[in-house]
Amino acid sequence: xxxxxxxxxxxxxxxxxxxxxxxxxxxxxxxxxxxxxxxxxxxxxxxxxxxxxxxxxxxxxxxxxxxxxxxxxxxxxxxxxxxxxxxxxxxxxxxxxxxxxxxxxxxxxxxxxxxxxxxxxxxxxxxxxxxxxxxxxxxxxxxxxxxxxxxxxxxxxxxxxxxxxxxxxxxxxxxxxxxxxxxxxxxxxxxxxxxxxxxxxxxxxxxxxxxxxxxxxxxxxxxxxxxxxxxxxxxxxxxxxxxxxxxxxxxxxxxxxxxxxxxxxxxxxxxxxxxxxxxxxxxxxxxxxxxxxxxxxxxxxxxxxxxxxxxxxxxxxxxxxxxxxxxxxxxxxxxxxxxxxxxxxxxxxxxxxxxxxxxxxxxxxxxxxxxxxxxxxxxxxxxxxxxxxxxxxxxxxxxxxxxxxxxxxxxxxxxxxxxxxxxxxxxxxxxxxxxxxxxxxxxxxxxxxxxxxxxxxxxxxxxxxxxxxxxxxxx
Numbered sequence: 496x497x498x499x500x501x502x503x504x505x506x507x508x509x510x511x512x513x514x515x516x517x518x519x520x521x522x523x524x525x526x527x528x529x530x531x532x533x534x535x536x537x538x539x540x541x542x543x544x545x546x547x548x549x550x551x552x553x554x555x556x557x558x559x560x561x562x563x564x565x566x567x568x569x570x571x572x573x574x575x576x577x578x579x580x581x582x583x584x585x586x587x588x589x590x591x592x593x594x595x596x597x598x599x600x601x602x603x604x605x606x607x608x609x610x611x612x613x614x615x616x617x618x619x620x621x622x623x624x625x626x627x628x629x630x631x632x633x634x635x636x637x638x639x640x641x642x643x644x645x646x647x648x649x650x651x652x653x654x655x656x657x658x659x660x661x662x663x664x665x666x667x668x669x670x671x672x673x674x675x676x677x678x679x680x681x682x683x684x685x686x687x688x689x690x691x692x693x694x695x696x697x698x699x700x701x702x703x704x705x706x707x708x709x710x711x712x713x714x715x716x717x718x719x720x721x722x723x724x725x726x727x728x729x730x731x732x733x734x735x736x737x738x739x740x741x742x743x744x745x746x747x748x749x750x751x752x753x754x755x756x757x758x759x760x761x762x763x764x765x766x767x768x769x770x771x772x773x774x775x776x777x778x779x780x781x782x783x784x785x786x787x788x789x790x791x792x793x794x795x796x797x798x799x800x801x802x803x804x805x806x807x808x809x810x811x812x813x814x815x816x817x818x819x820x821x822x823x824x825x826x827x828x829x830x831x832x833x834x835x836x837x838x839x840x841x842x843x844x845x846x847x848x849x850x851x852x853x854x855x856x857x858x859x860x861x862x863x864x865x866x867x868x869x870x871x872x873x874x875x876x877x878x879x880x881x882x883x884x885x886x887x888x889x890x891x892x893x894x895x896x897x898x899x900x901x902x903x904x905x906x907x908x909x910x911x912x913x914x915x916x917x918x919x920x921x922x923x924x925x926x927x928x929x930x931x932x933x934x935x936x937x938x939x940x941x942x943x944x945x946x947x948x949x950x951x952x953x954x955x956x957x958x959x960x961x962x963x964x965x966x967x968x969x970x
Contacts, residue, residue, distance in 0.1 A: 500893075504960065507897060508967035510904045516619075516920025517965055518580035519573065519942065520872050522626040522670070524556060525929040527586060529563035533601040536592025539634035540627060540932075543686035551818075554935025560927055561950050566609050572943060572952060573926065574616035577965035581618050582871060582922050583609070584626035584670065585659075591651050594630030594644075598654050610662050621871075621922075622659065623667040623725065624652050624709060627675060627686070634687050639675060639698035639705075649708035653716055660718030667797055667871065668709040671727045672702040672755055682820040684933055690822040693774040696754070700778060700785070703758050707788035725797030725871045726755050730853045734807035734831055743828040744806040746771045751804065753860075760864045762790030795919060797871035798857070800899070803849040807831045816843060818933055839895070840876040841938055847898040851906030854913035867917040873899050874924035876931070876938035879955075882946050887955040892942075896923060896957065923961065927952060 511517070524540055544550050562569055573581055587594065589602035606622075613620050625648065633644050652668070678685035680695035689695065706724055713722050731748040733740035745768060753765040763786060767775050802816065811829025813821055823829065836844035850873075858865055875895045879887055900921050906913040928941035936947050942958040945951070 500960070501963070503897065504963045505967050507901060507904075508964055510901075510908070511968045514919075515968075516579045516869065516922075517961070517968070518578050518582055518619075518621065518920060518922040519576070519926040520582035520922040520924050521562075521584070521926050521929070522623070523584045523586035523589070524559075524626065524628040525925075525931070526560040526562040526569075526927070527589075528557060528559040528561045530557050532563060533589065533605060534592060534599040535586065535602060536588040536594075536599075537631040538586075538588045538628040538686075539631055539638060540629075540686040542631055542634070543688050546688065549688065550933055551935040551937050554930070554937075556930040558947075558950075559930045560945050563605065565950070566605075567612060568952065569926065570609070570612045570616050570618070572954070573613075573618055576942070576958060576962050577969070578961075579619055579965075580621050580664070580920065580922070581613055581926075582621040582623060582665075582667070584623035584628075585655055586628055587625060587648075587651055588628060588630040591654070592630065594633035594647050595650070603658055606659060610659055614662060619664040620662065621665040621667065622655070622663045623670050624648075624655060625668065625705075626670040627679075629687075638680075638687055639701045640680065640689075640695075642701050642704070645701045645705035645708055648705035649712045652709035653712035656713040656716035656718045660713065660716050660720070663718065663720045665720050665795065665869075666713055666718060666722045667725045668706040668713075668722070669702055670725050671799060672699065672706075673727050673751060675702060677750070678815070678817055682815055682822050684815055684818050684820050690820075692822055692825065693750075694777045696775060696777045697779075699754055700781065703755065703789045704785055706759065707791050710791040710793070711788070721794035723793045723795035723797055723866065723869075724759060725799060725869075727799040727801070727872075728752050728756070728853055728857065729800070729802060729804045730849050730856060731804045731806060734805050737808065739808040740806065742768055742770070743808060746774070747804065747806045747828065756796075756857075756861070758786060758789045759793070760790075760796070760861045760866075762786050793866045795869055796866045797869050798853075799872035799924075800850050800853060800870060801873065801875075802843040803833065803846050803853075805831050805833060817841075840878050841934070843875070845875065845895060845898075847895075847902040850899055850902045851912050854903070854906050854916050854918075858913055858916050865916070867919050869919050870903060870921045872922060872924040874940045876940045879928075879939045879944065881936075882948070883944055883953050886953065886959070887944055889955045889957045892955070892957040893960045896961070
């Protein structure tokens with residue numbers, strides 16, 4: 496690290512309060528592998544990955560990073576990194592293979608060991624109950640399009656709370672329900688691969704109902720940790736000042752942001768513009784009892800931020816932020832992108848300035864109903880070699896992380912544009928390169944490089960940068 500870099504790290508660290516959490520995040524399906532080991536059942540993502548053409552280059556998640564067998568090594572990487580907290584997900588089919596009925600003792604024991612290893616390393620566990628891996632038998636019955644999945648999720652959440660509730664510091668019920676609905680049920684680019692477009696909206700309601708039931712289940716089990724939820728949020732902008740661009744941007748903002756956060760935080764669904772209401776008909780009439788269940792008091796709200804979104808009238812090329820989507824060709828709008836910004840390996844705009852704006856928008860929209868926030872995911876992929884012989888000089892990632900964390904601190908500092916937002920911490924996506932869903936192993940987000948042939952872990956320069964930040968903050 497150069498002298499200039501060290502000075503920049505010291506300056507950024509000086510802006511972090513002693514209570515501010517620095518962490519990393521991961522997801523079970525993306526790192527664990529061992530799909531048939533230890534009694535783990537198949538998930539909807541396992542079935543999706545077996546369909547030809549679903550995963551780039553035909554990559555398989557069967558091994559991934561082999562975290563199931565290498566967890567102690569990975570915990571040691573985190574201990575050396577100096578983070579305060581690790582956000583991981585519990586694999587539902589690993590601890591309840593059928594999604595109903597008996598729980599798998601080997602799966603429960605794995606997470607028991609992981610949590611204990613984290614605590615021994617001085618790392619606070621943040622456990623996500625659902626990061627997209629629906630047990631396959633439930634997916635066969637409709638997945639999140641079926642209301643009973645919410646009830647089964649509550650049963651699973653209660654079991655997790657009972658087993659781990661004395662040691663987990665924070666619980667996240669759902670990760671990015673927007674991604675599950677849009678990518679999985681509406682556009683068909685993620686599992687389960689349905690292309691229902693607006694008819695996918697029942698999957699929103701059933702996920703949110705599952706969230707509310709899970710919050711109740713965790714608290715009924717007496718968990719000692721804080722309880723919240725995490726969603727992807729993006730500021731949505733019209734491509735022009737035309738009436739149609741502004742109207743369609745408002746509709747897409749509802750679909751991307753408000754249809755999730757409004758029921759959770761306000762206890763009601765947003766009203767779409769009159770002309771767009773036929774698109775939302777599949778939500779139907781929502782019972783007041785459901786809304787009361789969804790609208791549970793939360794200890795925190797998790798924000799995943801990666802990019803802003805622009806909406807323009809007319810059909811485009813059929814692209815989505817995570818890959819090509821033929822169903823998008825049927826919509827009267829497209830997402831033209833931000834040519835003025837540099838791009839990540841995924842083609843996402845590098846736009847840290849929009850993060851502060853997003854924090855302001857969330858506070859303006861929800862006011863006192865907005866709980867304290869964690870940025871539960873933020874990170875970027877960049878092209879990197881499959882095999883390395885030493886640390887990777889990933890200066891682009893360091894710049895990305897420093898800019899986004901800096902913008903979040905600027906926005907929430909006294910005099911900042913979101914100074915009334917209580918920001919509790921920041922989690923980098925992700926600890927190590929992994930199976931990046933439909934993109935397979937083509938997108939590397941990690942602070943640690945993984946050679947997917949040898950499974951060797953090699954810390955990148957960004958790892959040492961984050962390590963220096965943590966050490967500087969702790970003095």
